[in-house]
Amino acid sequence: MIYLWVLKEDLLIGIYVFGKTENWNFYEFLSVLFGISDSTVSRDFNLVTDVLHDKLKLQDVFPTKDEVIRYMPPPFRMHCKNVRIIVDCTEFEIQKPASPMGQQMTFSRYKNANTLKGMIGITPNGAISFISELYSGSISDKELFIRSKLMDRLE
Numbered sequence: 001m002i003y004l005w006v007l008k009e010d011l012l013i014g015i016y017v018f019g020k021t022e023n024w025n026f027y028e029f030l031s032v033l034f035g036i037s038d039s040t041v042s043r044d045f046n047l048v049t050d051v052l053h054d055k056l057k058l059q060d061v062f063p064t065k066d067e068v069i070r071y072m073p074p075p076f077r078m079h080c081k082n083v084r085i086i087v088d089c090t091e092f093e094i095q096k097p098a099s100p101m102g103q104q105m106t107f108s109r110y111k112n113a114n115t116l117k118g119m120i121g122i123t124p125n126g127a128i129s130f131i132s133e134l135y136s137g138s139i140s141d142k143e144l145f146i147r148s149k150l151m152d153r154l155e
Contacts (some may be wrong), residue, residue, distance in 0.1 A: 061129060065155045068123050076124040084154055085129060086122050089141045091115040092134075108137035119144050 027041045034041070068084055069077075076083055093113045097103050106114040115137030121130030132148040139147075 061127075062153050063123060063127070063129055071123070071125045071127075073125055080124070083124050085150070086124065087119055087130070087145070087150070088121075089117060089119045089144055091117045091137055094137075105136040105138055111137065113137075117144055119148055119150075121150065 025038075027038045027045070030041045030045070031038045065084060069081075072081070072083075091108055091111050093111060093115050094106060096114050097106060103114060106116065108115040108117070116134040117137050117139055118134045119130075119132040119141075120128065123129050130148075130150060130153070132144065132150070135144055135147065
């Protein structure tokens with residue numbers, strides 16, 4: 001799920017995007033909303049995400065142990081006070097690679113499709129604090145965790 005804010009004529013509109021659905025096209029929706037073509041929306045959206053990636057990838061948002069404890073919700077503080085980060089691995093289905101080697105590397109038995117796999121970490125208060133690189137879908141969760149070097153960041 002992604003939550004987006006769109007500004008149109010001084011009106012801030014919140015949009016929930018719940019992954020892909022067959023009956024709803026995100027670019028088509030924005031093209032109607034702003035009165036521009038789907039291709040313009042696609043090009044501009046990709047440009048903005050590329051610029052945001054270039055600017056934000058250098059930002060280190062991994063909090064210190066003291067910061068995590070300071071903003072920890074009371075239920076965590078009472079019952080799970082040593083929790084620093086909550087991690088989850090997820091897979092994203094991709095287009096089937098043309099090469100047999102690429103197909104083999106990205107094939108996920110769990111999803112029965114070609115995927116890329118990544119790991120995300122959040123603090124107990126829900127702030128995203130870690131996003132791993134993406135790996136081929138055939139990698140195990142354990143191997144992804146090791147390669148992410150997340151343990152090196154914990155105090």
